[in-house]
Amino acid sequence: MSRGGFLYGLWCLGIIGVFLAASVYGYSPFANGGRAAPRVGGGYYGPTHK
Amino acid sequence: MLTVSCPNCGADVVFRSPALPVKVCDYCQTNVMRVGDELRDMGKAAVLPFDVSPIRIGTSGRFDGQGFDVIGRVRWGWSDGSWNEWLMLFGDGSHGWLGEAMGQFMVTRERALDGVRTEMFRHLASGGDIQVGESGELDGVEYIAADIKQATCLAAEGELPFTAPAGWTIDSIDFRTTTGAVASFQRDGEEANLYLGRYVELGELKPQDLREITGWAMPRFAA
Amino acid sequence: MSEGVQPAPAPAVKPLSCPACGASIELRAAGYTVTLVCPYCSSVLDTANPDVGIIQRYSKAARELEIPLGTRGTLKGVDWEAIGYLRRSEGGTYPWEEYLLFNPYHGYRWLVTDGRGWTFGTMLTESPKYGGSDGLIVDGQPYKSFFRNGRAQVDYVLGEFYWRVRQGEEVETADYVRPGFMLSFEGNEEERNWTLGELLDGKEMAEAFGVDEPRKWRPGGPPPLPHQPSPYAGSASTLGKLALLGIVALFVLTLIFGGSRNEREFEFSVTPGGGEVSRTYGPVSFDRPWQAVTIKAQASGLENAWVDLDYALVDRKSQTTYAAYAIAERYSGRDSDGAWTEGSRGATTKLATVPAGEYDLVVDASGQNWGFGGSSGPVPVTISIAQGATFWSNFILAVILLLVPAIIVLFRHARFETARTAESDQGSALANMMQGDEDE
Numbered sequence: 001m002s003r004g005g006f007l008y009g010l011w012c013l014g015i016i017g018v019f020l021a022a023s024v025y026g027y028s029p030f031a032n033g034g035r036a037a038p039r040v041g042g043g044y045y046g047p048t049h050k
Numbered sequence: 051m052l053t054v055s056c057p058n059c060g061a062d063v064v065f066r067s068p069a070l071p072v073k074v075c076d077y078c079q080t081n082v083m084r085v086g087d088e089l090r091d092m093g094k095a096a097v098l099p100f101d102v103s104p105i106r107i108g109t110s111g112r113f114d115g116q117g118f119d120v121i122g123r124v125r126w127g128w129s130d131g132s133w134n135e136w137l138m139l140f141g142d143g144s145h146g147w148l149g150e151a152m153g154q155f156m157v158t159r160e161r162a163l164d165g166v167r168t169e170m171f172r173h174l175a176s177g178g179d180i181q182v183g184e185s186g187e188l189d190g191v192e193y194i195a196a197d198i199k200q201a202t203c204l205a206a207e208g209e210l211p212f213t214a215p216a217g218w219t220i221d222s223i224d225f226r227t228t229t230g231a232v233a234s235f236q237r238d239g240e241e242a243n244l245y246l247g248r249y250v251e252l253g254e255l256k257p258q259d260l261r262e263i264t265g266w267a268m269p270r271f272a273a
Numbered sequence: 274m275s276e277g278v279q280p281a282p283a284p285a286v287k288p289l290s291c292p293a294c295g296a297s298i299e300l301r302a303a304g305y306t307v308t309l310v311c312p313y314c315s316s317v318l319d320t321a322n323p324d325v326g327i328i329q330r331y332s333k334a335a336r337e338l339e340i341p342l343g344t345r346g347t348l349k350g351v352d353w354e355a356i357g358y359l360r361r362s363e364g365g366t367y368p369w370e371e372y373l374l375f376n377p378y379h380g381y382r383w384l385v386t387d388g389r390g391w392t393f394g395t396m397l398t399e400s401p402k403y404g405g406s407d408g409l410i411v412d413g414q415p416y417k418s419f420f421r422n423g424r425a426q427v428d429y430v431l432g433e434f435y436w437r438v439r440q441g442e443e444v445e446t447a448d449y450v451r452p453g454f455m456l457s458f459e460g461n462e463e464e465r466n467w468t469l470g471e472l473l474d475g476k477e478m479a480e481a482f483g484v485d486e487p488r489k490w491r492p493g494g495p496p497p498l499p500h501q502p503s504p505y506a507g508s509a510s511t512l513g514k515l516a517l518l519g520i521v522a523l524f525v526l527t528l529i530f531g532g533s534r535n536e537r538e539f540e541f542s543v544t545p546g547g548g549e550v551s552r553t554y555g556p557v558s559f560d561r562p563w564q565a566v567t568i569k570a571q572a573s574g575l576e577n578a579w580v581d582l583d584y585a586l587v588d589r590k591s592q593t594t595y596a597a598y599a600i601a602e603r604y605s606g607r608d609s610d611g612a613w614t615e616g617s618r619g620a621t622t623k624l625a626t627v628p629a630g631e632y633d634l635v636v637d638a639s640g641q642n643w644g645f646g647g648s649s650g651p652v653p654v655t656i657s658i659a660q661g662a663t664f665w666s667n668f669i670l671a672v673i674l675l676l677v678p679a680i681i682v683l684f685r686h687a688r689f690e691t692a693r694t695a696e697s698d699q700g701s702a703l704a705n706m707m708q709g710d711e712d713e
Contacts, residue, residue: 011675015523
């Protein structure tokens with residue numbers, strides 16, 4: 001395999017690796033939403049037990 | 051194998067092939083011809099000029115499955131150069147010619163003109179002329195006239211099927227094809243001969259006993 | 274049946290003296306050489322006959338050559354001696370040099386150069402076969418026409434030749450190429466010859482004859498040789514295969530990691546113009562350490578109105594919030610072209626990198642009417658939340674990044690080929706591409 005071919009193979013593996021990592025983390029730069037500050041107005045969500 | 055005395059100088063003259071009637075005496079260059087039991091002096095052949103041909107008398111090889119020995123040579127010249135025709139004696143007693151020019155080799159064998167129907171060759175055989183570029187077909191191959199010249203016998207050595215006196219002039223026409231096949235037509239006024247064959251690489255002939263040339267290594271194909 | 278005693282080796286050269294200037298010269302291809310130019314006085318001598326004749330008398334010293342005549346070099350495993358030199362040109366322009374190489378056991382070869390590279394040529398004994406329009410075939414290999422109607426003239430001669438070379442002699446030429454090889458035709462009324470030339474590796478030639486390696490092609494510099502192979506062609510197929518493998522792998526991974534599961538639904542109503550509605554759905558648990566989350570909204574029956582949706586996915590334990598926004602809208606009407614509709618009643622939202630945990634999904638929805646004919650009553654909205662998402666956008670981005678180096682190589686290859694074919698009589702590769710290769 002030529003040197004250029006070898007380097008390109010590494011590049012491909014790199015892209016696939018990053019893609020794999022993003023997939024495992026459920027990440028996408030195109031996702032609509034992410035972490036945000038707690039809701040305005042406060043409030044606790046979920047069952048509260050007294 | 052027949053050893054006789056040269057009618058001119060008395061030296062030993064060895065004939066290896068019963069089919070080839072002429073041998074150029076190695077010592078005095080007389081064309082010695084066997085006619086029946088007689089030996090005739092047919093005139094002198096000129097001494098060969100020096101050349102760096104890789105072939106010599108004694109070289110052997112294989113062509114199209116048959117072994118051959120080089121036992122004679124005629125050197126022809128024309129206004130713009132010269133070439134060698136080496137006589138090849140095959141295992142079955144037949145003979146052919148190894149033509150050598152410009153570092154390229156070809157092997158041809160005589161083809162009887164009686165059976166040849168090609169218009170172009172018949173025309174040449176009856177004394178007619180053709181031009182470069184004219185073509186004719188023989189046995190499915192198209193032969194195109196590539197060069198037409200007058201050739202003179204410059205010198206000869208070894209055993210030959212004909213006498214080769216110095217100064218003998220012939221008309222010589224070479225034909226080329228698209229397949230590597232070649233044809234050569236020779237005429238000296240009365241007699242006409244047609245030779246058919248093809249180009250060969252020297253290595254293809256698996257040559258042995260090539261001529262040694264100072265400073266040049268024997269090629270790998272010449273075991 | 275060999276001859277008996279092996280004769281003594283023949284000398285390799287024949288000494289003779291120049292009839293014009295008297296110098297001692299060596300004939301290296303005795304028996305074959307017809308023309309010899311004296312290296313001392315440059316007179317052209319006729320060596321076809323034993324008496325050496327003078328064809329053209331000169332009295333100037335021979336030019337110094339890059340490869341001095343008499344130099345030997347090994348190419349393709351065989352020793353060759355440079356015995357002749359020609360400088361030829363196309364009517365005086367585009368000059369090039371040719372060296373005649375000789376080995377008594379292998380015959381003649383040619384070394385041709387114009388400064389861009391060295392080509393090792395052999396005279397053919399078979400004429401090429403016809404190979405389609407503008408093409409020829411030799412030994413089963415196709416050659417494409419590159420130069421037509423050329424005229425080569427001899428400008429300068431030195432050394433030995435097997436034909437009568439004359440300064441000023443002209444031949445018609447034509448050239449055909451395939452990467453690394455050039456098939457050349459030369460002819461006049463008397464003779465026609467075909468020569469097949471192989472482009473030599475710069476190192477091979479430098480080692481053999483001690484000449485400098487030619488410069489590598491650079492864009493903007495002199496064009497590549499007509500038969501110079503593209504430095505990118507070899508890698509093209511490897512890159513292509515790797516890229517294809519990569520794309521297939523990415524596709525498979527997208528399918529494996531994509532898709533959503535455990536879809537849960539809940540429904541509520543919102544009235545356009547009737548203020549904000551807030552609903553909470555939970556618990557929704559996500560068990561993978563990390564996952565994407567797909568939230569779908571469908572507002573059926575929405576007409577000429579829209580619904581703003583604010584999502585908040587709140588972790589019950591840590592109260593960490595993941596927020597997103599979606600809009601469901603539907604507009605319709607009539608104009609001069611007929612009825613039209615716009616917008617989508619459904620909206621899909623994907624959240625990235627949500628850690629494991631128990632969550633509540635809080636939806637704040639408010640609807641607004643648009644223009645006339647909007648739904649005035651409550652609009653049912655169905656929200657579904659599922660674990661996982663298929664990001665085709667990731668796939669497309671990865672494919673683009675993957676292809677970037679391949680596209681760069683392709684571009685460079687095209688640039689090389691355009692420069693190479695620019696000299697050709699057939700037109701440049703680019704021009705032919707534009708024309709659509711009508712002769713094909």
